[in-house]
Amino acid sequence: MISISGAYQTRFGELWDKSLEDLILEAAVGALADARLNKNKIDLVIVANMLAEQNHLGALASQLLGLNSVPAIRVEAACASGGVALHQAVTAIKAGEANHVLVIGAEKMTDKNNGAIAQALMGAAGIEECQAGLTFVGLYALMARVYFEKFKATKNDLAYVAIKNHRHASKNPKAQYPFPVELETVLKSSCVASPLHLFDCSPITDGAAAVVVSNEPAAVAITASQIASDSVSLTERESLTELKATKIASQKAYEQAGIKSNDIDLAEVHDCFSIAEIMAVEDLGFCKKGEGFKKIKSGEFDHDGRLPVNLSGGLKACGHPVGATGIKQIVELVTQLRGEAGQRQIKKPQIGLAHNVGGSGATAAIHILRRA
Amino acid sequence: MISISGAYQTRFGELWDKSLEDLILEAAVGALADARLNKNKIDLVIVANMLAEQNHLGALASQLLGLNSVPAIRVEAACASGGVALHQAVTAIKAGEANHVLVIGAEKMTDKNNGAIAQALMGAAGIEECQAGLTFVGLYALMARVYFEKFKATKNDLAYVAIKNHRHASKNPKAQYPFPVELETVLKSSCVASPLHLFDCSPITDGAAAVVVSNEPAAVAITASQIASDSVSLTERESLTELKATKIASQKAYEQAGIKSNDIDLAEVHDCFSIAEIMAVEDLGFCKKGEGFKKIKSGEFDHDGRLPVNLSGGLKACGHPVGATGIKQIVELVTQLRGEAGQRQIKKPQIGLAHNVGGSGATAAIHILRRA
Numbered sequence: 001m002i003s004i005s006g007a008y009q010t011r012f013g014e015l016w017d018k019s020l021e022d023l024i025l026e027a028a029v030g031a032l033a034d035a036r037l038n039k040n041k042i043d044l045v046i047v048a049n050m051l052a053e054q055n056h057l058g059a060l061a062s063q064l065l066g067l068n069s070v071p072a073i074r075v076e077a078a079c080a081s082g083g084v085a086l087h088q089a090v091t092a093i094k095a096g097e098a099n100h101v102l103v104i105g106a107e108k109m110t111d112k113n114n115g116a117i118a119q120a121l122m123g124a125a126g127i128e129e130c131q132a133g134l135t136f137v138g139l140y141a142l143m144a145r146v147y148f149e150k151f152k153a154t155k156n157d158l159a160y161v162a163i164k165n166h167r168h169a170s171k172n173p174k175a176q177y178p179f180p181v182e183l184e185t186v187l188k189s190s191c192v193a194s195p196l197h198l199f200d201c202s203p204i205t206d207g208a209a210a211v212v213v214s215n216e217p218a219a220v221a222i223t224a225s226q227i228a229s230d231s232v233s234l235t236e237r238e239s240l241t242e243l244k245a246t247k248i249a250s251q252k253a254y255e256q257a258g259i260k261s262n263d264i265d266l267a268e269v270h271d272c273f274s275i276a277e278i279m280a281v282e283d284l285g286f287c288k289k290g291e292g293f294k295k296i297k298s299g300e301f302d303h304d305g306r307l308p309v310n311l312s313g314g315l316k317a318c319g320h321p322v323g324a325t326g327i328k329q330i331v332e333l334v335t336q337l338r339g340e341a342g343q344r345q346i347k348k349p350q351i352g353l354a355h356n357v358g359g360s361g362a363t364a365a366i367h368i369l370r371r372a
Numbered sequence: 373m374i375s376i377s378g379a380y381q382t383r384f385g386e387l388w389d390k391s392l393e394d395l396i397l398e399a400a401v402g403a404l405a406d407a408r409l410n411k412n413k414i415d416l417v418i419v420a421n422m423l424a425e426q427n428h429l430g431a432l433a434s435q436l437l438g439l440n441s442v443p444a445i446r447v448e449a450a451c452a453s454g455g456v457a458l459h460q461a462v463t464a465i466k467a468g469e470a471n472h473v474l475v476i477g478a479e480k481m482t483d484k485n486n487g488a489i490a491q492a493l494m495g496a497a498g499i500e501e502c503q504a505g506l507t508f509v510g511l512y513a514l515m516a517r518v519y520f521e522k523f524k525a526t527k528n529d530l531a532y533v534a535i536k537n538h539r540h541a542s543k544n545p546k547a548q549y550p551f552p553v554e555l556e557t558v559l560k561s562s563c564v565a566s567p568l569h570l571f572d573c574s575p576i577t578d579g580a581a582a583v584v585v586s587n588e589p590a591a592v593a594i595t596a597s598q599i600a601s602d603s604v605s606l607t608e609r610e611s612l613t614e615l616k617a618t619k620i621a622s623q624k625a626y627e628q629a630g631i632k633s634n635d636i637d638l639a640e641v642h643d644c645f646s647i648a649e650i651m652a653v654e655d656l657g658f659c660k661k662g663e664g665f666k667k668i669k670s671g672e673f674d675h676d677g678r679l680p681v682n683l684s685g686g687l688k689a690c691g692h693p694v695g696a697t698g699i700k701q702i703v704e705l706v707t708q709l710r711g712e713a714g715q716r717q718i719k720k721p722q723i724g725l726a727h728n729v730g731g732s733g734a735t736a737a738i739h740i741l742r743r744a
Contacts, residue, residue, distance in 0.1 A: 358428055
């Protein structure tokens with residue numbers, strides 16, 4: 001059995017007093033303590049990070065922890081770096097190369113000014129999209145416009161994603177924005193790239209999360225780990241109202257886990273923008289294409305709904321330190337599956353899904369976890 | 373059998389007319405053609421790159437090649453990114469996750485000015501080393517000074533590394549500096565960080581290399597793949613006259629391949645600075661500690677010597693596009709083991725070793741290849 005034996009998330013937010021190294025160390029030490037594992041049992045370190053000017057973060061994390069000569073690497077797949085890093089950990093265990101892998105996702109975003117960070121994030125987009133002056137919110141705004149036209153959704157519908165995720169975050173002490181928001185607040189927030197307003201967008205965040213992946217039983221097992229890719233540029237896509245990589249990776253993951261999408265009890269999905277969560281619940285098979293916004297509004301994905309989505313608050317309200325997000329999703333699922341989520345705990349969940357996306361959909365990583 | 377079924381290197385140099393995408397595509401298409409493999413057989417793409425502001429290069433490479441939804445990632449371990457990427461490919465095949473992995477190392481360095489590139493490269497060093505104003509040549513100069521004191525070597529001894537590698541490069545049409553140099557040229561070149569002069573340093577280079585790693589027999593088999601780490605900062609090291617990660621990874625690799633260091637017929641070692649090659653031939657067990665500079669001077673590692681080292685010209689004279697270097701080393705070994713190295717071919721080599729280092733030694737990747 002490949003399991004998550006330890007999990008830890010730092011607080012997410014504008015952490016002016018923490019360096020990237022501080023965040024890496026806090027998350028790693030926290031995950032090791034949670035796993036009750038001596039650090040010398042770790043035989044592979046994988047760091048997920050997108051934007052740091054500091055390279056060589058695998059070896060750096062190993063040094064910070066005082067690990068001795070252990071293999072250490074960094075992987076990057078834009079905002080899916082965390083999910084892809086976890087997939088590499090599972091692969092290394094399957095290959096017989098490691099028994100305990102420490103996977104750390106970390107990002108320190110607030111040290112850059114807003115223009116610099118917007119430009120750096122565009123490193124995950126297509127070159128022609130950069131040259132056209134697009135930003136990431138612009139790319140998702142284009143998808144929202146096509147979606148609106150095709151399925152008759154409105155800005156009002158988008159708002160319910162933010163409302164739900166902020167309500168969830170209000171019960172998460174690690175969240176960047178642990179407070180609820182009203183419909184009016186969302187709709188009256190400034191427009192960033194029409195039709196997306198400020199509250200349709202995930203924030204710039206500092207934070208880290210870490211898990212220990214072990215080749216032995218623990219409270220939570222990994223029953224599927226899949227990644228898939230799509231074109232980096234929107235211009236190459238067949239459809240702008242779905243993310244093909246999400247569909248392919250999730251179908252493979254359901255098959256690997258031997259389940260169907262309606263067996264999922266809770267999910268953390270990649271809501272970098274409100275339209276992304278709407279497409280995600282559809283592409284993951286939680287509802288039909290074109291109905292995501294209706295189901296979100298109806299409460300189906302609420303804390304007390306049929307399939308709670310983004311109980312952490314999601315990228316929107318828990319925060320989105322890009323390299324850490326995919327690991328934070330896993331930490332939230334583990335916490336829920338263990339029954340340790342406190343105020344935001346749902347009743348005895350068995351199966352959770354994490355959906356982590358890179359760029360505007362060019363990478364998708366899907367993990368399915370099961371209470372062992 | 374895990375084999376290298378295809379290999380290709382672009383020309384290395386100041387390639388003003390090539391973009392990073394051009395280089396990735398040329399190398400990938402070249403390796404696929406060499407493998408005579410239909411691109412749709414590729415089930416995993418791994419890109420090794422250190423410095424590009426463009427992220428998400430796994431998905432980008434997949435798009436450039438027109439691959440359909442194939443898993444695609446980028447790995448980074450500073451200048452060892454290539455070797456670490458190859459190790460990930462071997463791991464994925466061992467895990468049963470892929471049958472044909474395309475591994476591309478690519479770097480476009482000349483687009484940055486010299487100050488910017490020196491600063492960017494320091495992203496692979498320790499933070500206190502950056503704060504102290506050190507550069508990479510400065511870090512290796514410190515190692516050279518300790519080595520000089522301990523083993524009574526001189527600047528004159530260092531020069532023979534450059535002389536050998538330039539002589540080798542003069543027979544490599546892909547090399548950045550395909551010409552021999554004289555002792556006087558090396559010694560009279562400007563001092564960069566004493567005792568290292570210009571000709572003790574590898575250059576700033578654009579270039580790419582790619583290999584196809586396959587889960588089936590081919591002319592060249594991978595018999596060992598190992599990585600190890602050490603502290604990023606020199607301050608944390610027990611010794612400055614050896615790279616511990618190189619020693620550990622190579623010992624594991626010899627054990628995995630079931631051979632001893634004197635079974636190696638040729639090697640590509642990480643000569644980012646002349647002192648690095650001297651320490652490498654010692655740490656890899658090709659000669660005793662403290663004797664590397666004497667053996668290099670004596671011709672033992674020459675084209676016609678006992679164990680030819682850096683027949684490609686090495687990082688020094690073939691060039692050092694940092695993310696590509698580890699893969700280029702593999703391409704050179706494959707070319708030699710197949711007997712296709714033209715003017716620089718050595719006589720019927722059976723076993724080759726590639727040694728790829730990240731930073732000032734915090735990562736080492738060792739691969740051993742054998743003519744199948």
